[in-house]
Amino acid sequence: xxxxxxxxxxxxxxxxxxxxxxxxxxxxxxxxxxxxxxxxxxxxxxxxxxxxxxxxxxxxxxxxxxxxxxxxxxxxxxxxxxxxxxxxxxxxxxxxxxxxxxxxxxxxxxxxxxxxxxxxxxxxxxxxxxxxxxxxxxxxxxxxxxxxxxxxxxxxxxxxxxxxxxxxxxxxxxxxxxxxxxxxxxxx
Amino acid sequence: xxxxxxxxxxxxxxxxxxxxxxxxxxxxxxxxxxxxxxxxxxxxxxxxxxxxxxxxxxxxxxxxxxxxxxxxxxxxxxxxxxxxxxxxxxxxxxxxxxxxxxxxxxxxxxxxxxxxxxxxxxxxxxxxxxxxxxxxxxxxxxxxxxxxxxxxxxxxxxxxxxxxxxxxxxxxxxxxxxxxxxxxxxxxxxxxxxxxxxxxxxxxxxxxxxxxxxxxxxxxxxxxxxxxxxxxxxxxxxxxxxxxxxxxxxxxxxxxxxxxxxxxxxxxxxxxxxxxxxxxxxxxxxxxxxxxxxxxxxxxxxxxxxxxxxxxxxxxxxxxxxxxxxxxxxxxxxxxxxxxxxxxxxxxxxxxxxxxxxxxxxxxxxxxxxxxxxxxxxxxxxxxxxxxxxxxxxxxxxxxxxxxxxxxxxxxxxxxxxxxxxxxxxxxxxxxxxxxxxxxxxxxxxxxxxxxxxxxxxxxxxxxxxxxxxxxxxxxxxxxxxxxxxxxxxxxxxxxxxxxxxxxxxxxxxxxxxxxxxxxxxxxxxxxxxxxxx
Numbered sequence: 001x002x003x004x005x006x007x008x009x010x011x012x013x014x015x016x017x018x019x020x021x022x023x024x025x026x027x028x029x030x031x032x033x034x035x036x037x038x039x040x041x042x043x044x045x046x047x048x049x050x051x052x053x054x055x056x057x058x059x060x061x062x063x064x065x066x067x068x069x070x071x072x073x074x075x076x077x078x079x080x081x082x083x084x085x086x087x088x089x090x091x092x093x094x095x096x097x098x099x100x101x102x103x104x105x106x107x108x109x110x111x112x113x114x115x116x117x118x119x120x121x122x123x124x125x126x127x128x129x130x131x132x133x134x135x136x137x138x139x140x141x142x143x144x145x146x147x148x149x150x151x152x153x154x155x156x157x158x159x160x161x162x163x164x165x166x167x168x169x170x171x172x173x174x175x176x177x178x179x180x181x182x183x184x185x186x187x188x
Numbered sequence: 189x190x191x192x193x194x195x196x197x198x199x200x201x202x203x204x205x206x207x208x209x210x211x212x213x214x215x216x217x218x219x220x221x222x223x224x225x226x227x228x229x230x231x232x233x234x235x236x237x238x239x240x241x242x243x244x245x246x247x248x249x250x251x252x253x254x255x256x257x258x259x260x261x262x263x264x265x266x267x268x269x270x271x272x273x274x275x276x277x278x279x280x281x282x283x284x285x286x287x288x289x290x291x292x293x294x295x296x297x298x299x300x301x302x303x304x305x306x307x308x309x310x311x312x313x314x315x316x317x318x319x320x321x322x323x324x325x326x327x328x329x330x331x332x333x334x335x336x337x338x339x340x341x342x343x344x345x346x347x348x349x350x351x352x353x354x355x356x357x358x359x360x361x362x363x364x365x366x367x368x369x370x371x372x373x374x375x376x377x378x379x380x381x382x383x384x385x386x387x388x389x390x391x392x393x394x395x396x397x398x399x400x401x402x403x404x405x406x407x408x409x410x411x412x413x414x415x416x417x418x419x420x421x422x423x424x425x426x427x428x429x430x431x432x433x434x435x436x437x438x439x440x441x442x443x444x445x446x447x448x449x450x451x452x453x454x455x456x457x458x459x460x461x462x463x464x465x466x467x468x469x470x471x472x473x474x475x476x477x478x479x480x481x482x483x484x485x486x487x488x489x490x491x492x493x494x495x496x497x498x499x500x501x502x503x504x505x506x507x508x509x510x511x512x513x514x515x516x517x518x519x520x521x522x523x524x525x526x527x528x529x530x531x532x533x534x535x536x537x538x539x540x541x542x543x544x545x546x547x548x549x550x551x552x553x554x555x556x557x558x559x560x561x562x563x564x565x566x567x568x569x570x571x572x573x574x575x576x577x578x579x580x581x582x583x584x585x586x587x588x589x590x591x592x593x594x595x596x597x598x599x600x601x602x603x604x605x606x607x608x609x610x611x612x613x614x615x616x617x618x619x620x621x622x623x624x625x626x627x628x629x630x631x632x633x634x635x636x637x638x639x640x641x642x643x644x645x646x647x648x649x650x651x652x653x654x655x656x657x658x659x660x661x662x663x664x665x666x667x668x669x670x671x672x673x674x675x676x677x678x679x680x681x682x683x684x685x686x687x688x689x690x691x692x693x694x695x696x697x698x699x700x701x702x703x704x705x706x707x708x709x710x711x712x713x714x715x716x717x718x719x720x721x722x
Binding site for chain 1: 294296297298300302632635636639640643646647650651652653654655657658659660661662
């Protein structure tokens with residue numbers, strides 16, 4: 001009889017808690033940040049396609065499905081490290097087949113040579129080139145990601161990739177090169 | 189909403205009158221070298237043969253250049269203009285011809301060239317004055333703010349924040365604090381301007397009083413400048429609304445947040461501004477410039493620069509036109525190259541200054557000092573040694589930070605951890621590096637880390653924008669494709685429909701033809717029997 005009572009009580013409690021947990025699981029459901037979004041947030045968003053996928057989002061999708069994390073040259077080692085942290089795998093060196101890490105560049109159209117074919121406009125993944133058919137085109141520097149995709153389609157080869165020059169605002173305080181040294185030690 | 193940390197001006201002044209001052213934690217006492225340069229009056233010097241005027245000399249954005257090469261400009265004529273409130277114009281420092289508008293090494297630690305207007309003085313120094321606002325109390329605040337902006341006035345103490353923005357607070361101002369502390373051990377430009385132009389500084393303060401309507405005004409001067417203190421006291425003798433206080437000499441008591449702490453005992457929140465606790469602070473030089481702009485109609489074209497250091501035969505203070513190349517100033521102070529192994533000129537003081545890249549770098553609005561030390565005075569930075577965890581830096585830090593932790597994390601590029609230790613609150617005063625027995629250039633690491641953090645944030649913002657644009661474009665392309673397919677589908681349907689219609693017609697026609705043929709046949713059959721009947 002005692003055994004039966006104990007079973008009954010425990011059983012009832014189990015049912016009650018089960019009901020509470022089941023209810024809260026539905027009512028207070030937390031929308032987890034999907035993995036693809038998290039990976040996408042780490043990628044540099046150049047949309048250059050050097051990884052072999054048509055943009056950063058598709059590559060994020062591919063990583064989530066188990067692709068290698070070292071196919072993004074614009075992101076370089078820093079991005080690989082972050083991705084490794086996120087995915088819980090060992091960081092590995094950048095895959096040379098997909099290109100090498102380079103300084104940041106932006107596209108520059110030599111406007112005198114542009115014939116207005118609009119091919120680069122169609123190639124630009126972030127709509128950073130303005131112009132119209134048979135009109136001169138130009139690059140909006142602030143929007144350009146330096147992905148290189150506009151260079152190949154240009155029939156007259158009038159697009160250069162120009163390295164971005166540092167300004168005093170973006171300068172990085174190179175240590176130990178004697179530039180901008182702070183005196184600090186005063187002897188007298 | 190009134191902040192609970194808001195200070196009470198009356199209470200603060202009552203305390204000051206009782207001689208009660210507070211203190212901030214940390215600070216250092218570097219040897220004072222002010223007597224090198226502060227014994228002679230501010231020298232009015234000959235104009236240089238060429239002026240390099242950078243179009244951006246303050247925090248904010250630059251204006252648009254409104255002059256052309258070969259144009260003749262008058263002294264005080266604006267060279268840039270803009271409607272952006274963060275853009276402050278720069279002016280021709282003297283009359284002359286614009287020779288070039290090009291890139292020129294900047295007065296910045298990096299020396300990276302910046303857009304600069306090259307002006308060749310004509311020797312006339314012909315002013316173009318703005319209309320005088322002598323009776324400024326009858327003028328609206330906004331007019332005065334406009335004037336301060338148009339005169340190109342920015343904070344002359346060191347940061348170079350546009351003064352007209354600062355002078356338009358959205359919160360009530362309890363205390364207007366005038367900063368004459370000048371705590372850097374070598375600099376004496378504020379000292380000299382207070383001694384010689386106390387009256388005009390007072391005029392500037394009166395204008396500020398009219399603009400920001402503070403409850404109390406406090407002038408703070410470090411106690412190593414007794415003559416300056418006396419001069420200001422004389423100038424403010426008949427003004428009961430101004431309290432003049434001498435504060436003990438300690439570096440960096442001239443820092444904005446540190447001085448507020450000394451005077452009021454309250455700390456400015458590390459992510460806040462002085463106005464959050466009811467304070468507004470101006471440098472004495474800025475007050476002088478405001479009076480110049482309002483009462484004399486003169487734009488900011490010159491400032492006091494301390495030329496000092498053992499490698500100068502005649503250290504002194506000079507009125508330097510903005511844009512004067514430092515080589516000209518070195519000549520005036522009789523620079524002796526034999527005293528230095530390599531030419532080394534520091535812009536700013538020994539604690540916060542930086543080595544300039546070459547001597548064509550111009551004097552800008554925030555240049556308060558050129559320090560040219562001899563080889564013993566400021567030895568080259570030795571190789572840093574390992575941190576021995578002595579903790580002297582933490583004792584010296586005036587912001588109450590843990591410089592050691594900041595150093596580890598900055599060096600290891602663990603920026604999130606550095607930020608968790610409030611790297612942002614570092615005022616880069618150099619006190620920690622000054623006391624470090626291992627010669628670690630701590631502030632260097634912090635500056636590098638801050639620049640990196642800013643860069644990463646900027647990149648992040650850019651990539652976020654790129655992602656948005658990419659996705660918008662993808663969506664647009666998809667929508668276009670769908671629209672195209674929809675169009676094709678509709679066209680195909682329409683075609684099919686017409687086909688069907690045509691088909692029906694044809695069927696009808698065939699049916700009609702068949703019917704006609706049938707009828708004919710039937711008629712023929714009907715007729716033939718009748719024929720046979722005949």
